[in-house]
Amino acid sequence: MSRLARPTARLADGSGLLARRLAARAAAWCARGRRDDLTGWKAILGVLLRCALLALGVYVLARLVRALPTLMWLLTSWWTIAAWGAGRAPAEETDVPPEGPAPAPDREAVLALLLEVMGDTPAVHLRTVLAHLQERGQWEGRKVGDLRAALERLAIPHERGVKVAGVPTWGVRRRDLEDPSPVPSEETPSAASTAA
Template sequence: MNEPTKAQRRARTLVAGQRILVRRLSTRATAWVRAGRRDDLDGVAAILGCILRVAILGGAAYGAWWLVRRWPVILWAAVPLWLWAAVRALDHDEKEATAEEPPPVATRDAVVQLLHEVLGDRPAVHLSEVLEHLQSKGQGKGWKVADLRARLEALGIPVELKVKVGRKGPTRGVLKAALPPLSQPEETEPSTTPSPTV
């Protein structure tokens, strides 16, 4: 079988880069729409923000289509920019693939320990406070409350829909009574390894 020519290699690079770029843009758009959901509301009211964001994206797509139909000359600038972004996306993807391994996933016991630490003497804690605690330690960067909730539920840790803490309104949280008690640590030397992320 003949080796691909230089032009074929470049074409394959552009195709691969465009796939990565489209996937990345789709992921970001989906995350942006999901971030519009209100955890402190129920029913249709909770997803009004998502509906508005979908409408904004639809309007932006229609506006771009209208501009190209009205002034096709825009494509002379848009196409090179798109191809440049595709090549950059491929380079970035390759760098991520060779990056160091992610930190170990936390065990259920480690997460329970973390929750007890944030709870202190209180009977409950909001997930937003747990997330702030994690991010203050450099973990959970870019997470939303929904991301934390999904990880806790995947570990079998119950998340309540409406928890009231102090004067704050009821929202998703964890009850201390629903958590297993902390196990007594064994008498060992303190570990120097970083704590794993949730």
């Protein structure tokens, strides 16, 4: 019995972890549907649409399983393999720091990240940057307002009317990142004194 206890615990822990991950990803995906450039009920239409799409997906999957019972074996096998893999390293999961204030990021690293997410386009919306971070397991549970506050602390220019694909909202422009406003330097007073 003790020989089965460890694999059973691993499957149970992995299954619970996998369920929490899927629920968190689904919730984050639905939350990203909120429009920051709108107010009132119009702002949450995207969230409601994404929730409806998830519900439709679950319904279609249930109908497929009823029509093709063999599909249940495939789904069960996939879940077991994924749960086994997720339960393999519980120590790695406990090393995740508790939620709280994030450490202050380096300004140069944030600028590099913004340019990376921007790609070849002249601008990027902050919600796209936030989605990029959350897909990599960072900034979970945070909103665009938190990202704006972080950019404000780092003195990185961002504004509300940035258009990407014809939609204006909070974003960052490439020209503001590559041509920062001039910072007073030590050479300016000496140049003024030599001119006098």
